[in-house]
Amino acid sequence: MRLNDITEAIKEKPIIGWTIFAVVMVGVFLLGLLAATITERRAEIASIYNNKKVDIQGLEPRNRIWGDNYPREYETWLKTANMDFKSKHLGNTFDDVLAERPDMVVLWAGYAFSRDYSAPRGHMYTIEDMRNTLRTGSPGVDGQKDLQPGTCWTCKSPDVPRMMQEIGVSEYYKSPWSALGDQIVNPIGCADCHDPQTMNLTITRPALVEAFDRQGKDISKATLQEMRSLVCAQCHVEYYFKGEGKYLTFPWDDGSTLEDMEVYYENVGFTDWTHALSKAPMLKAQHPDYELFKMGTHGQRGLSCADCHMPYMAEGGIKYSDHQLMSPLKDVSRTCQTCHRDSEEALKNYVYEHQDKILELRDRVEPELAKAHIMAKAAWDNGATEEEMADVLKMLRSAQWAWDFSVASHGSSFHAPVETQRVMAKSLDKSMQAQLALQRILFNHGQTEEFVMPDISTKAKAQAYIGLDMEKLNKDKEQFREVVIPQWIQSAQANNRL
């Protein structure tokens, strides 16, 4: 129908003209409504960002200051202090892992983790837990020296980027841990992930940027969806302290699988410590949450950490992100069920089933790997030579690297069940191979009886077996808590840092 025909038709039947008019008017009205909602939404967003009560400048580590501008995010962030949730295996409570699994004391013999290791809690506890753990020792008490470098604070606080800016990145890393005690005082917060002017997500840790650079990738080109994971990848990754300067480095140059990173460590000749019993050159895995997550179904489909750990909330029509980072199983209706129609029970069971299966393997690995270390000690005690032991020590390094890689990433049984299972199975295989080889070495040195294990059935027994004087360590820490920490807090308060 051409325009002429339409005019003709309207002349003949005026009702057609009126109908067209009415349809157009309704359309205009609806468009007007839409425009109004858009303006309203704009105003709403603008009111969030423009009605700032305080103008936040530079690297502001004090979370309460940001709270004045963004009360909803701040209120939910405060809840990272809660210790009220336990799923079948994880949660936000404080668990003494060494007491639950004393074999781990033997696995870490000669390394500070054998003193003390507890399950992670919410972000609110990063500073408190770091000060209190026996792994940081009691520098200053009885003239004791630092056990750890400043690097250790890096994943704990928004005071870290501030200090890096003030004294320089390398200087910061190589400061003794305790020298920064009155500077690094605010728990993980807003300035770790946000630019204060634009509130855009931002990367504040140089190690992540440098790792991308070395792989020829430009992190500033990351999409928002990628950033919703990369902010977490500043800390929830595998890393090591490089060289004398203890420069925080991610070992991703050859890729980020278990094997890729092992090759990297081989090539740069890195060892975290020499095992006190077996003398194996050991690696301590950190927590490759990001690396493993990317290998699982959800990672492959482009989900980000925030999709499950920071679900959207709604309040008076305003949508915002829940900043209580924790287990998504606390409220499945706001996490999994935003995408899946399955029942809460089915979704939880799926998670638990994967965890149970992997824990079954883990519970096989830990005693066998601990036994292999103890057999290696027996081999040395019976006169085994360096040459005889060389292959076994490599196996022990590799077996433990695989075990640690999968257990230290607490969410991996769900994030990437197939890969985690593979890695755990590899660890069991290497542990058993090491035992077989050690059996032969012991035999060659006249030990023909079946190997008898010492009693390491409790944390205390295992710690006594590896020669730790826990009474002294605890007493020193007590004094550290009473004397040194209050001084740090006082100084931070006096300088308006809290």
Ligand code: HEC
């Ligand atoms: C600045 C470093 C840092 C950043 C950034 C960070 N985390 Fe953490 N996260 C930690 C540390 C350290 C702990 C352990 C705290 C403790 O036990 O004292 C932790 C603990 C957790 C826990 C366990 C807490 C619980 O109660 O179960 C979850 C879950 C978590 N982080 C998720 C995330 C997610 C998701 C992101 C990104 C949106 C993220 N984190 C960003 C350092 C960080």
Ligand code: HEC
């Ligand atoms: C571990 C990283 C992390 C920390 C710490 C963090 N945020 Fe966020 N924040 C995010 C992520 C991820 C988003 C979602 C961004 C998006 O999807 O656009 C977000 C979103 C926001 C938004 C945009 C509106 C919304 O809620 O989605 C505001 C405002 C905000 N955060 C404020 C804060 C404040 C205030 C603090 C400190 C109390 C804080 N954030 C701490 C990661 C973090």
Ligand code: HEC
């Ligand atoms: C598809 C949802 C989903 C995504 C996306 C996701 N996670 Fe998880 N995460 C889970 C579940 C489920 C658990 C297990 C919780 C439990 O057992 O209580 C978990 C556990 C964890 C834990 C251990 C919590 C604890 O209490 O110890 C950490 C840490 C963690 N995830 C970090 C991350 C990081 C970092 C990312 C992004 C790289 C990420 N998650 C992406 C669902 C997810």
Ligand code: HEC
């Ligand atoms: C933002 C959306 C989203 C959220 C939130 C989410 N998932 Fe998924 N999930 C997906 C997508 C996409 C897939 C891949 C679907 C496919 O390939 O057909 C998937 C796959 C799955 C599968 C199939 C597993 C497999 O290996 O193929 C299960 C089971 C599952 N999700 C459970 C969960 C649980 C439990 C949670 C909460 C802790 C969760 N999902 C949260 C989007 C989501």
